[in-house]
Amino acid sequence: MPVMTELTSDFKPVRTLEQEQLFPIREVARLTGINPVTLRAWERRYGLIQPIRTESGHRLYSMTDVERVRSILGWIERGVAVSKVGKILARSDTTEVLARIIPDEFVQADYAQWQAQLKVAVSNYNDVQLERIYGQVFSSYSLAVVFQNILMPLWRQLLQQQHVFGLTSEWLFYDGFLRSRVAQRLLLMRGAQPQLVIVAPLADQCRELEVLLAALFMGSAEVGVRMLTIGLPLDEMTLVCEKIRPQALVLYSNHAPSSELPRRLSRLAMSLNCPLMLAGDTADMAQESLAGSSIGCLGNDGVLMQQRLRQFLAGTLDT
Numbered sequence: 001m002p003v004m005t006e007l008t009s010d011f012k013p014v015r016t017l018e019q020e021q022l023f024p025i026r027e028v029a030r031l032t033g034i035n036p037v038t039l040r041a042w043e044r045r046y047g048l049i050q051p052i053r054t055e056s057g058h059r060l061y062s063m064t065d066v067e068r069v070r071s072i073l074g075w076i077e078r079g080v081a082v083s084k085v086g087k088i089l090a091r092s093d094t095t096e097v098l099a100r101i102i103p104d105e106f107v108q109a110d111y112a113q114w115q116a117q118l119k120v121a122v123s124n125y126n127d128v129q130l131e132r133i134y135g136q137v138f139s140s141y142s143l144a145v146v147f148q149n150i151l152m153p154l155w156r157q158l159l160q161q162q163h164v165f166g167l168t169s170e171w172l173f174y175d176g177f178l179r180s181r182v183a184q185r186l187l188l189m190r191g192a193q194p195q196l197v198i199v200a201p202l203a204d205q206c207r208e209l210e211v212l213l214a215a216l217f218m219g220s221a222e223v224g225v226r227m228l229t230i231g232l233p234l235d236e237m238t239l240v241c242e243k244i245r246p247q248a249l250v251l252y253s254n255h256a257p258s259s260e261l262p263r264r265l266s267r268l269a270m271s272l273n274c275p276l277m278l279a280g281d282t283a284d285m286a287q288e289s290l291a292g293s294s295i296g297c298l299g300n301d302g303v304l305m306q307q308r309l310r311q312f313l314a315g316t317l318d319t
Contacts, residue, residue, distance in 0.1 A: 022052060022060035032069045039069065041139060048072055048086055073142075077303065079107050079149060081140040114150045122158070122174045130177055144302035147213055151178060155209070175209055182212040186219065186227070193224035195247045195313060199279070200228035200237065202253035206280060214252045214279050217302035218309050223247075234264065238271045247313055248275045250298065253282035262289045269294050277312060279305055 025036045040059075042048040049068060051059040061069075068089070075085045084106075114137050121130040137146050155178065158171035199215040201208075208230055219225040228240065241249055249272060251265070261282075269276040277296040278286060287297045296312045298305045 022062055023066065025051075025059050025061070028061045028066055028069065031066055032073065034069055034073060038139070042069075042072065042082065046082060046086055048082070048089070076140075077142045077145070079141065079145045081107075081110050083140060084110075111150050111153075115154050118151070118154055118174075122154070122170050125170075125173055127177065130174075134177075134181065144217060147216075148302055152213070159207075175207075179209050179212060182209065182216055185216055186212065186225065189216075189219045190224060191221075193220075193222055195223045196244070197223055197225050197248045197250060197309065197313075198228060198241065198244060198246045199225055199250045199252060200232060200240075201230045202251045202255075202278075202280075202282070203234070204230065205253040205255040205282070206230075210254060210280070211252050213302070214250070214305065217305050218250065218279075218298075220306060220310070223309065223313070234268060237268060241272055241274055246274055248277055248309070250277045250279050250309070252280045253278070254280045254300075255282060257282050257286040257289065261286060262293070265290070265295050266293055275312065277309070 023031070025039060028034075028039060029036050039049065043051065043059075049061070049065055049072075051061045051065055053059060071089065072082070072085050075089075076082055114133070117133050118130065121127075121133055134151075137150055141150070155171070155174060158167055158174060162168045162171055197218060199211060199218065201211045211227055211230070215225045215227045226244070226246070232240070237249060237251075265276065265278065275294070275296065277283075277298050278290070279298040279300065281300050283297040283299050290297060296308065298308045298312075
């Protein structure tokens with residue numbers, strides 16, 4: 001809960017404003033969704049936040065600090081490295097001006113530097129080094145940016161170059177590493193979410209890691225996600241949903257949709273006791289053919305998938 005300065009005796013006199021609400025770090029974490037470890041790192045490593053310290057050393061944050069944390073998070077989600085956010089915030093709060101300070105070429109160069117480090121670790125099959133880089137990159141970027149703009153492009157590059165001797169083993173090493181880390185994150189996200197969504201791959205039209213990532217992107221404090229195994233027949237989805245009783249079923253695919261897909265999905269939707277949605281590249285390609293149906297298309301962007309899923313579950317997304 002907020003702490004009032006007039007009731008606290010061990011504040012330092014600097015920055016203490018009468019009647020200003022001050023929040024302990026656990027409350028700031030609750031308000032912003034940023035854990036205390038990250039908040040302290042933003043303060044110590046980058047100087048992005050300067051909370052008041054009590055005589056006993058406890059951090060207390062003003063509402064201005066809370067808004068600053070949200071602003072920092074907003075820029076990280078847009079793809080700006082946390083190490084660059086300070087310069088942005090110091091110049092201006094105007095989006096147009098800030099976008100010019102950090103040009104796209106600069107951001108892409110930063111992505112490339114991370115990918116170069118990852119490539120070295122993968123080519124040496126050095127899981128310790130790979131783990132270290134994996135952890136570091138999350139201190140600079142949001143989850144969606146890390147996977148979509150840094151980790152997965154290298155994964156696809158190695159996948160496409162498997163005809164080159166030695167790159168098949170590198171891709172398998174990297175793929176196994178990422179699958180285990182994403183699966184671990186999904187397990188940690190499981191809780192008492194009020195809504196449950198099932199994510200299932202459509203036939204053999206994607207890799208396991210891609211489905212795991214889609215499930216990770218869709219999950220939130222309100223929505224719990226369970227992923228079904230690759231290979232589950234489409235006509236058995238109804239049976240599974242009858243047993244699990246989810247709020248929605250999301251099918252994931254990256255292949256170009258066949259001419260039969262809209263009819264098959266419409267037939268499946270009629271047999272389900274929950275709404276049906278489509279995600280992945282297929283969702284973007286099939287959106288026009290599914291227009292007017294009850295099937296929702298979530299797309300393939302991590303942030304957009306989560307937003308559309310929430311809207312769909314709330315009944316505010318036009319299918």
